Amino acid sequence: MKKFDAIVIGSGQGGTPLAKKLAKAGWNTALVEKRFIGGTCVNDGCTPTKSMIACAKTAYTISHSQEWGITVSDYKVNLEKIIERKNEVVNSFRSGAERGLQKTEGLTILYGEAAFTGDKTLSVKLKDGSQEEISADYVLINTGALPKIPDITGIDTIPYLTSTTLLDNKTLPSHLLIIGGSYIALEFGQMFRRFGSQVTIIETSSQLLSREDDDVAAEVKKILEAGGITVHTSANIKKIEQAGNDVIRMELTSGGQSHILTGSHLLVATGRDPQTKALQLDKTGVSTDDNGYIKVNDKLETGVPGIYAFGDVKGGPAFTHIAYNDHLILLKILVDKKEASIKDRPVPYCMFTDPQLGRIGLTEKEARDKGLNIKVACLSMEKVARAIETGHTQGFMKAIVDAGTDKILGAAILCEEGGDVMSVLQMAIMAGFTATQLREMVFAHPLYTESLNNLFATIVD
Numbered sequence: 001m002k003k004f005d006a007i008v009i010g011s012g013q014g015g016t017p018l019a020k021k022l023a024k025a026g027w028n029t030a031l032v033e034k035r036f037i038g039g040t041c042v043n044d045g046c047t048p049t050k051s052m053i054a055c056a057k058t059a060y061t062i063s064h065s066q067e068w069g070i071t072v073s074d075y076k077v078n079l080e081k082i083i084e085r086k087n088e089v090v091n092s093f094r095s096g097a098e099r100g101l102q103k104t105e106g107l108t109i110l111y112g113e114a115a116f117t118g119d120k121t122l123s124v125k126l127k128d129g130s131q132e133e134i135s136a137d138y139v140l141i142n143t144g145a146l147p148k149i150p151d152i153t154g155i156d157t158i159p160y161l162t163s164t165t166l167l168d169n170k171t172l173p174s175h176l177l178i179i180g181g182s183y184i185a186l187e188f189g190q191m192f193r194r195f196g197s198q199v200t201i202i203e204t205s206s207q208l209l210s211r212e213d214d215d216v217a218a219e220v221k222k223i224l225e226a227g228g229i230t231v232h233t234s235a236n237i238k239k240i241e242q243a244g245n246d247v248i249r250m251e252l253t254s255g256g257q258s259h260i261l262t263g264s265h266l267l268v269a270t271g272r273d274p275q276t277k278a279l280q281l282d283k284t285g286v287s288t289d290d291n292g293y294i295k296v297n298d299k300l301e302t303g304v305p306g307i308y309a310f311g312d313v314k315g316g317p318a319f320t321h322i323a324y325n326d327h328l329i330l331l332k333i334l335v336d337k338k339e340a341s342i343k344d345r346p347v348p349y350c351m352f353t354d355p356q357l358g359r360i361g362l363t364e365k366e367a368r369d370k371g372l373n374i375k376v377a378c379l380s381m382e383k384v385a386r387a388i389e390t391g392h393t394q395g396f397m398k399a400i401v402d403a404g405t406d407k408i409l410g411a412a413i414l415c416e417e418g419g420d421v422m423s424v425l426q427m428a429i430m431a432g433f434t435a436t437q438l439r440e441m442v443f444a445h446p447l448y449t450e451s452l453n454n455l456f457a458t459i460v461d
C-alpha cells in the first residue's frame, strides 16, 4: 500500500488547484481522476457551453443584422464546425491543466476510479485494469455530480440527451423538447433556438427559475418567448414514448390543460446527482444526506476527522467559483493552519442566456420573507443609454436596499453583460457602500455600470 500525506479524489475546479498547491507546500499528494482532468466545468459544463453560446449569439446577430442597417443575404449554421471549435477550446483548457499537474513535484496522478476500503485507505481501479491500494492522513473528496434523470413513465425507453451528450450531438434537432426550466434548460434552449431548432421548455414549477423573484422569472420567460421558444410551466409529464423514427411523443398537463407534444430530440435538464455511489462511503464513517450529498461542517470536514468534501459533491450552490473557493478555504485550514469557513460567504452567479442574469445576495422575496424593511430599486434597460445605443434593451436591473441603513442586500441584473454589472454590485455590497453612494458615484459614460446612478435614483423619496 502506497502512503501519501493527502489524497484528492476528483480533478474538478477545486481538486486540481488543491492537489497542486498541497504538493507545492511539500505534502506528498495523490490526485485520482477517473475521467478527464478538469472535471465538469472544463469538459462538460461552463467551458463547452459558453463556447457554443458564443456561436449562437453570432448566429442571432447575423440573423438580426437588418436592425443595425447591415444586410446579410444568407448564412448557415454548421453544427459540426461549432462542436469542433468547442472541442478545441475544451482540449486546450484540459491539456493546460493536465500539463500543470504533471510538472508539479510531489504530485502523483492516478487515472482511475477511487473507492474507500476504510476511513483513510482507498483502492483505485486504474484505467489499464490494474488495482492500486493507497492511504493518506487526509482524504479530500471532490467528485462532483452527474445529470439527474427523473422518474417519468417511458423515459428509459427513449434515447434522451443530457447536458453532456447534447454537446457532441452533431445533428441539429428539428424540435428540441427540454424537461426542466433552470440554468441548463434555458442556456441550451436559447442556444439551440438560435442555431435554428424549434424549442419547447417543460418546467414543473409555476415559473421558470423557481429560486428567483417572479418578476425576474417572468421577464426571462417573455424574452425567451419573444425569441420563439415555447414554455410550459406548472407542467406534469404523464408519459414519454418513441412514436416512430426520430419522433418523441410526450403527454403532459400544464396550466390545467392536457397537451401532446412531439419533438425530434429530448434534453433532460432536471438537476444533478452527487457522484458518491462508487466511493463506497459505507466503508467509512462519512455520512450523506437523503440525496447522496456528503455532509460537511462549515470547515468542509465530514464526520470523520481528516476526510473533507468540497465542490458540488457536498451539496449547496453548485458553481465552479464555489468549488474553487472551497479549495482556498481548505488550504487556509490545512496548510496555513488558520481559521476559515464557508459560512456567510457571498454566492454570486450568472446565467449565460442573452441577456445574462447576474445575481448576488437576497432576492426581494427572501428579504420580505425575513420581514426586512426594504426598498426595491428597478430600472428598465429601455432607459439605459448604453443599451439603447447598442440595441440591447431587453431586461431590467433590480436591487434590494435596506430602508433603514441604505445598504444593498441583493441584486438581479438581467441585461447585456449582466454578470459583470452584478460583480460591481457584489464589490459594493462587500465594501458596505450605500445606495446613495452608488447613486452619486462617478462612472464612465456610457457604460452599463453608469446606470447604477439611475437604478438607485428610482428609490429616492
Ligand SMILES: Cc1cc2nc3c(=O)[nH]c(=O)nc-3n(C[C@H](O)[C@H](O)[C@H](O)COP(=O)(O)OP(=O)(O)OC[C@H]3O[C@@H](n4cnc5c(N)ncnc54)[C@H](O)[C@@H]3O)c2cc1C
Residues within 6 Å of the ligand: 009, 010, 011, 012, 013, 014, 015, 032, 033, 034, 035, 036, 037, 038, 039, 040, 041, 042, 044, 045, 046, 049, 112, 113, 114, 115, 142, 143, 144, 145, 163, 184, 275, 278, 279, 310, 311, 312, 313, 318, 319, 320, 321, 323, 352
Ligand atoms: C452544462 C453545465 C453548465 C455549467 N455552467 C456553469 C457556469 O457557467 N458557471 C458556473 O459557475 N458553474 C457552471 N456549471 C457548474 C459547474 O460546472 C460545477 O459546479 C463545477 O464543475 C463543480 O466542480 P467540482 O470541483 O465540484 O466537481 P467536478 O468538476 O464535477 O469534478 C469532479 C471530478 O471527479 C471525478 N470523479 C468522480 N468520482 C470519482 C471517483 N470515484 N474516482 C475518481 N474520480 C472521480 C469526475 O470524473 C470529475 O472529473 C455548469 C454545469 C453544467 C453541467
Ligand SMILES: NC(=O)c1ccc[n+]([C@@H]2O[C@H](COP(=O)([O-])OP(=O)(O)OC[C@H]3O[C@@H](n4cnc5c(N)ncnc54)[C@H](O)[C@@H]3O)[C@@H](O)[C@H]2O)c1
Residues within 6 Å of the ligand: 150, 152, 179, 180, 181, 182, 183, 184, 185, 187, 202, 203, 204, 205, 209, 210, 235, 237, 269, 270, 271, 272, 317, 318, 319, 349, 350, 351, 352
Ligand atoms: N451559468 C451557470 O452558472 C450554470 C449553468 C448551468 C448549470 N449550472 C449548475 O448546474 C446545476 C444543474 O442545473 P439544472 O438547470 O439542471 O438544475 P436545477 O436544479 O437548477 O434545475 C432543475 C429544474 O428542473 C425542474 N424539474 C425537475 N424535475 C422535473 C420534471 N419531472 N419535469 C419538469 N421539470 C422538472 C426543477 O423544477 C428545476 O427548475 C445547477 O445547480 C447550477 O448550479 C450553472
